[in-house]
Amino acid sequence: MRGRGSSKDRGKVIKPPEANVRLETVPRQSTIRDVARAAGVGIGTISRVLNSSSQVSRETRARVLEAIRRLGFRPNAQARRILRRRSEIVCFLLSNRDFLHPFHARILQGVESYASSLKHHVLFAVLHYSPRVPPEKIDLPPVLQEHGLIDGVILAGTIYPNLLRRIESIHMPFVAFSNNVVGTDGEQHYDQVGFDDSNGTLQATRYLIEQGHRLIGFVGDTSYPWIQRRFDGYRQAMRESKLKPISAMPRSLDGFVDFGQKSALRILSRKTRPTAVVAGNDETAYGLWVSLRRHGVKVPEEISLIGFDDREEAVLMDPPLSTVRVHKEEIGETCMKMLLERLHHPQMAFSHRILPTEFVVRGTVLHL
Amino acid sequence: MRGRGSSKDRGKVIKPPEANVRLETVPRQSTIRDVARAAGVGIGTISRVLNSSSQVSRETRARVLEAIRRLGFRPNAQARRILRRRSEIVCFLLSNRDFLHPFHARILQGVESYASSLKHHVLFAVLHYSPRVPPEKIDLPPVLQEHGLIDGVILAGTIYPNLLRRIESIHMPFVAFSNNVVGTDGEQHYDQVGFDDSNGTLQATRYLIEQGHRLIGFVGDTSYPWIQRRFDGYRQAMRESKLKPISAMPRSLDGFVDFGQKSALRILSRKTRPTAVVAGNDETAYGLWVSLRRHGVKVPEEISLIGFDDREEAVLMDPPLSTVRVHKEEIGETCMKMLLERLHHPQMAFSHRILPTEFVVRGTVLHL
DNA sequence: CGATTCCATGGAACTGGTTCCACACCTTAG
């Protein structure tokens, strides 16, 4: 068998006669060359039709499209991606610390929605790590280790600095959801999207003051930076009106609901009981609500209550919970948008986009 | 420029001298051929080392690995996939009717977990469709239209028959989460994973009977097939003990919580008020609970209550809701497992795997 | 009427991996 001969033969003798039967049961996906042969044109023409790039005559285009339809041809996505050097797939990366919390699920929803409108795909991956391990020891999921599979990463969930440094080390474009970043070091080496925690509670607290409340408490686990920021907003509003902040911060290791429950006791045991409470988030507000109800304290008649996040469940509470709405889908969309900008302009300066929150008045706030 | 000459040159003259500067700012990812040259071996040897397939001498392997390390080489995932004819990416497809409901989010979690343990990737996609449109008019997301991007599909969310037929039409291996399939036509042309709705309520109702309850109601919107199956399980348990089923089925278009609230009125207006109620799901149980509380009826002192699904929130209710636990992650894992089996054995007969449920006793059930 | 420009088209060479065959070299057996 001569060198050149074998090359020519291979093209046609891919299926040796005896193997034909087996191959016919699983019909091989037709390729651009099959289409070219069927339409009686060259392979380049097929490519041009597919990419509607340069000129192809009306009749030729019609013949090619007809052949494509007849053969049921669908271009191979992988092959195309090699040349394009873009996979148009982004990775939504969530730390295992958050499972797929409804809040982040909604962000994912936003990412997917915006991505798919621009013909991009979203790969979902979970990262297992602990805040303590040194960055270089964090085991990134295989998606990030492979080369060429994804174009960039959207990082959600609770993010510790070691993770940020690890992601930076692989030189993969990424955007982080910034509100759950724990312990930033000031300098910004990456793109971020977030919302304004402190402004949210600032508006909420101001609203309570407008409604005539003077004794307003804050309940939230400020060991989380985002709760701390919400506390700051509350304090600012109190300061503006020369009111004295009242806060309850029990020790709790059983999550936000438990924290809310425990802090109810502290609130109730005060000499001067507040007429309203701003909670660090909806879960804390819920815990507080449960505990107040148990103690026969009526919401909002005796104590007004405001949450934060506007989870699905907030509106289902009885009475429905007043809260600070965060547009979760919009966060996802904005993350995706920023990532695409970064991909198209790699040298662009890093930015931090802050989305507004919205105070939603429902049944748990009383006008005094 | 001669034909053959140009081919040889191209390999080396990719960067013409004057373009060198620009190219150095964005260093081209090194390829298998760069590694081969650096290690002084052939390209085949690099491939052999990467796939640890056949024999490579100890020294050669060391030299190659060293070159790989030095050049920071990472194989291009896309190129590899063309030849493998497997992308090792599966698509988790959710209908837009369900957003990313926590229930399905947990299934996704299970899919991801099992997939990643087997070095597979999960692509998240949302499908926009209405139950009414004919199958051929359903617009599948681009992932499913492309060829070679994904190996198979896991279908979750509420699934109407037109969607099933549409997916079947593209001849892509898929596994469906069967509990939310609406209107099956008996014949099974695909793989399914689900859990046993009717057995869940059967166990729960039997438990209530054991606890001495005789007047037991069922509350649930049976227009959903899965709720209907739960109703069937309840009825079977009642029949076994020769008890008369009591049910409340108000009209409600505002979701399960509202349905639960509305049915409370019906329950309470009965001459013989039931001492226990089995709800179609946790949301309905919650709605019922809210409404009962408003009417001053104590749970469980006056009425015992059982939900279904074991959502995260069930345990946070006050008292914590007794419910039928569904292992959502396990559903996801099993879907993924079945899909991989299907991919490896395309001719295998279709199967329907039913996972068990588990009755969880919490605070809302009283022993009479 | 010959030269120039333009458009449509074919196909070689390319992307970055894998596969497989040929071959060199070294044992081991006959």
Added chain:
DNA sequence: CTAAGGTGTGGAACCAGTTCCATGGAATCG
């Protein structure tokens, strides 16, 4: 000492696309 078998290695051909250059014919121009 030759034949046979085994191991390690190089590289052409391959996958299924894209890119780009050469070509041929029609249209335009001087």
